[in-house]
Amino acid sequence: MPPRLRPTRLEYVVDGVRLRAQLSAAALEHLGDETGQRKAALKILKDALFRGRMIAKERLENGAGGIETARLLSGVTDEVVSALYDFTTVHVFRARNPTEGERLALMAVGGYGRGTLAPFSDIDLLFLRPYKQTAHVESVIEYMLYALWDLGFKVGHASRTVEECIKLSREDFTIRTSILEARRLTGDEALADELIKRFQAEVVKGTGAEFVAAKLKERDERHNRAGASRYMVEPNVKEGKGGLRDLNTLFWIAQYLHPGQPIEKVMQLEMFTGREVRAFIRAFDFLWAVRCHLHFTTGRPEERLTFDLQPEIARRMGYGDRGDNPAVERFMRRYFLFAKEVGALTRVFAAKLEAERVKSEPRGLSRLINNRKHRRKPLDVPGFHEVGGRLDVDGVEVFERDPVNLLRLFKIADERNLDLHPDAFTAATRAAGLITSPVRRDHHAAKVFLDILARGRDPQRTLTLMTEAGVLGRFIPEFGRIVAQMQFNMYHSYTVDEHTLRAVGVIADIAAGRFAEDHPLATSILPLIADKEALFLAMLLHDTGKGGAGGQEKAGARAARQACERLGLDRSKIELVAWLVEHHLVMSDFAQKRDVSDPRTVADFARIVETPERLRLLEVLTVADIRAVGPGVWNGWKGQLMRELYHATEAVFRGGRGSEGAAQALRRYLENAAYDARVALAKIDPAAEAWADAMEDAYFTAFTEAEVLSHGRLARKAQAGGGAAAEGRVRPERNAAEVAVAAADRPRLFVDLSAAITGFGGNVVGARVFTSRTGQALDVFNVQDAAGEPYGVHDPRALERLIQALEAAARGEPTARETRRPGDLGRSAAFDITPTVTFDNDASETATVVEASGRDRPGLLAALAKTLSDAGLSIVSAHIDGYGERAVDAFYVVDAAGQKLGDARKRNAVKAAVLAALAEPEDEQAQGRRANLQRARASVAR
Known part of the structure; x- marks a missing residue:
């Protein structure tokens, strides 16, 4: 510095x-x-x-x-x-x-x-x-x-x-x-x-109490507007939780309650330690420095620390790379640690107000109490008492006498649904250093902790309080290493620790039945899980390997073993937790990047998972992990893919083990499901029977009965009216519009359809391709607009125009393109994305899987599909996924003879062509980055 x-x-x-x-x-x-x-x-x-x-x-x-x-x-x-x-x-x-x-x-x-x-x-x-x-x-x-x-x-x-x-x-x-x-x-x-x-x-x-009440209410409303978490990875320095406005709120309250006295005088009150005063000044100085750099960098009153600005601010504030830790992540971790300090300072200040009898009776740390005195109510746990609906301790000696009481404090508050008294929270924060190695290995401490984590009434809230007090990171050092850690990408909305605690909360909500509508499968199978402690521990520790040697999964498994051994767990539970941490991304990878209807996909996944118990654990773990990434990341499309994979794998475990047994079990499962669907369809719509008989078995596990009926009518319409038909509807639960196209199959059909969607400003977030034995194709796309909302949600006529364009494209006719604004490259340009292409001839029995990864941009899917088609390959199915600024698209392809790509020279040629397609158009990339730099270095002399 x-x-x-x-x-x-x-x-x-x-x-x-x-x-x-x-x-x-x-x-x-x-x-x-x-x-x-x-x-x-x-x-x-x-x-x-x-x-x-x-x-x-x-x-x-x-x-x-x-x-x-x-x-x-x-x-x-x-x-x-x-x-x-x-x-x-x-x-x-x-x-x-x-x-x-x-x-x-x-x-x-x-x-x-x-x-x-x-x-x-x-x-x-x-x-x-x-x-x-x-x-x-x-x-x-x-x-x-x-x-x-x-x-x-x-x-x-x-x-x-x-x-x-x-x-x-x-x-x-x-x-x-x-x-x-x-x-x-x-x-x-x-x-x-x-x-x-x-x-x-x-x-x-005489109006101190009403002013404090109004300011704290105003603060809560502001947090809700700016993002309730202080760990949003693009924080608002001024208005966000843990930002300057929170410190200003303390200023205002201090000034109001101590008129005529400067804040320096107020901060000298005996309720504040020298460390806390220094923390206050450091946080205020750091946040002001960030804000001033933001204004000077952008040449405008910019208050949000966005991805494209973070590297520049880190550079200006003197941060450099350190080993595998980039400068921007070092800077942002410093920012979030200060935001955490601001939260702790707010509670210390609340304790001071409490002592002066300014606050009124609350249900939460930000509510005020009135001037009447509250009687102490002793509890049946020595050293603890209740005051006005809040849990307090007799003094810091309660923790000094037995440091395990630092954990019991939070357990008792959770069990009895009590708020923490600010004095107790402050005492715990100051005493967190008492948690040393002997305490971490104490079996009483382990039991208290596991009761909070796996059997608590509200584990997310309790663990969050423990984190902010510094207790959780001291007791589980592996978790402490990810506190305030950010990942510099557009996929994750929160810091690593905040994401983790939200994921723990999602599991608790599933267990309580609060997500029965969104996650019916996870809700139904969670009661069947035998070891819920292992599930919660794996969720708490699943990201502790980020930035570790050997990759996140291996490093995380090592960290999980260390933590579980210290907690004194038996060997089988330790290995189960470590396995879940190491494989916590496997289910989402298979569901979103592979063709679940391919028997090899399910057989390979079943071989990794091995047991129905692990399958259930992975389903719940994966749902919680994805849902806690950020708003809008989870959608019905991902849920459908995961349910298909779960049920297919469950069928494998019922029908046999090993690759061939798994394949046979899956075939039986698909055949039975398809038979039942065809019979039901014939009863409801006899005219669709011939079409249904010609569709592959895997199709019927991918869609509901109502959707199959709709597709049957669409197929007949295509056959009767010019060879192509399309329909679409907004699916809010999937955060996308679903567009289905039925047409006679032909080379480049998928390419033309993808290009039409791109030309009308759509972004494909999911695609399924099916071809009947009679040569009729059914392509189903999930489409969003440039703002990441369902295509046409605000303009139904736009969806109608897209459907007409897709019908024309399916018939091979040229389609007019709508004028649309280019994508915003500003934020995405802050990230260095290295394109990669891999080939896998073992992932499918009949096709080669080409996985292409690069910077996401409008039209990428169409460009990749065209490249593969130009190489003489037919796309059997496509699986589109995105992780913020990075797109990961997997294509199942065969050559002109319907075979896998066995020729290494042919694969190398295809790889070179796909890498070229992944590379951003030089003028667009340069233009985006140049605009970003110009904005970042705007002159202040306006």
Whole structure:
């Protein structure tokens, strides 16, 4: 990290006396020329502002602190605004003998009033009048506002009397908060003092509890808007949980409860340790530095730390690569550790409020209690008691006497559905260091921990509290290593630890029946799982191998064995947990990247899984893992693929072992399912019987009875009306539109259909290809729009136009392309994606599997399909998957003779062609990255 510099004295940046002298000289030089005066004054002020910002930027990049930079920028703005006020009231609208109505005080309010500004922050000004507005005051305000706008400021402003300020602040907490931080910049000093004194006496006095309640409610609502987790991987530095606004909330409450005292004085109260005071200052300084870098980098008031900006901010803040740990991930882990500290500081502050009897009776840590005293209610566990619905401890000696009580604290709170008293949480945070190796190997501690994890009422909430107190990471060091760790990709929405705890919560919700509609299979099989402790432990430890030697799966299995051995588990359970951790990605890989209707796919998967118990464990583990990745990642399409794989594998275990036994069992399963479906279809729609008899058996396990009926009608329509027919509908549960096309099979059919979807701005997220024995193809696509929503969900006519285009494409007719906006390469361009192509002749009995992986972009599927077709290959089935910025598409292909690709030279030629298709068009890639860099290095001299 760069060394810290000495703070810069403001007069070395913007000399206010000299600035005013320059303005006066300009006014005299252009005397009588109002336009010339204004133009000259604006140039002088703009130059001063530019110089101040450039000095602040240079010092920040050379190691100056975030708070220092924010104060320097605020000071520069003070001088410019005050000089403009003097110029306006002395040279433009001078009142030589001001009347009472011409008195005016200019005050900074809101964040600007606090004396800290980011480079492109709004500035909030209050023009304070003694009573009704006069023509003179109106002219001054209007002139100043237009000048400030011309200087590039975004100004929030109000013109009010003292009486209006008092009245409005009583009614509106936002106005009350802004006036709480008001400070005079220039103008009538007596008027400004009157506002401050009356505000303290008539608004603040006696209203502490309601103000605290309003601020904490406002904080909760803000968190919900910005993302309830403080571990969102693209955090909002200002508004997000654990961000600057949370620290500002503490400022506001402290100021309100201790009027006239600076925050430094409040922080010296005995409730805060020196470590906590230092943590507060470090967090505030770090977050301000990040925010200032964001503004300077983008040239705008950007508050969100997006993927495309993270590497640049990491570089500017002095982070470098360290071994296998990239600079951007080191920087972001630092960010999330500070966000965690902010959460802990909030609770310490809550404890201080509790001690002063400001808070009122709660159901949660962010609710207030009133001033009545709460009686202590002893519990049947020594050292613990209940106070006003909260669990507390008799003192830190409870933990010193028996460190296992650090775990019991959270178990008791969970069992009895009690909130943690802030004092207890603070004591646990400070005592977390008592958890050492002997405690980690204590069998009593292990039992308490496993009761929380596997049998707790709300394990996600409890484990989250343990993580924020530092207890969980101390007790399970393997988990501690992934706390605040991020993965620099667009697939995961949360840090590794947050994702893990959410996944544990998903399992608990499945067990409680809360996901019966979304996950009927997982809900039905979870009660059949014999070892739920192993399931929860595997979920908690499944990502502990990220960044480890030998790859995530192997490293994770090693970490799981270490943790389970320390907990004293028997060998069979240790090996089961380690196996689940090592294979936690297997089921999703087979379901989404392989053809489940191929007997070899299921046989290979069954050979890995080996037992029905492991199959059940993997199903639940995989559902929870995918669902906890982030909003919108799980969808009905993935659920359907996993159910197909589960049922097919279950049939294998019922019918025999080994590859050949598995294949035979699967064939029997498919034949029985297909027979039942054909019989049912013939009864409901006799006209579809011939079509159903010609369809392959695997088709009937992929779709519901209603869908099969619909496809049968579509096939007859295609045969009767020009050889092709298509239909589509929005499937909200799959977060996609499902489009089915029936047509006579021919070479390049799949290519033409994929190209048509791309041409109309669609993005294929799943595709299934079936061909009947009579040569009729049925291709089913799941399609999203550019925003990742179901195609046509907001414009049904767009889906109708796509269906018409697909029918034309299926008949071999050229299709018109709709004008659409190019994809946003900005965020994706932040990632280095190395294209890969693999061939597997063993994954299928009849086809070669070509797996292509590269940067996702609109039209990639069509480009890959065209490349394979141009190579003389026929696509039997396609399996499309995406992981944020990376696409992974698997194609089952055969050559012109219907055989696998056995010739190595042919495979090498195909590989080269597919790699070329994966490579982004140079102009688009360069354009996207160039635009990103230009945005990242935008000039601040606007």
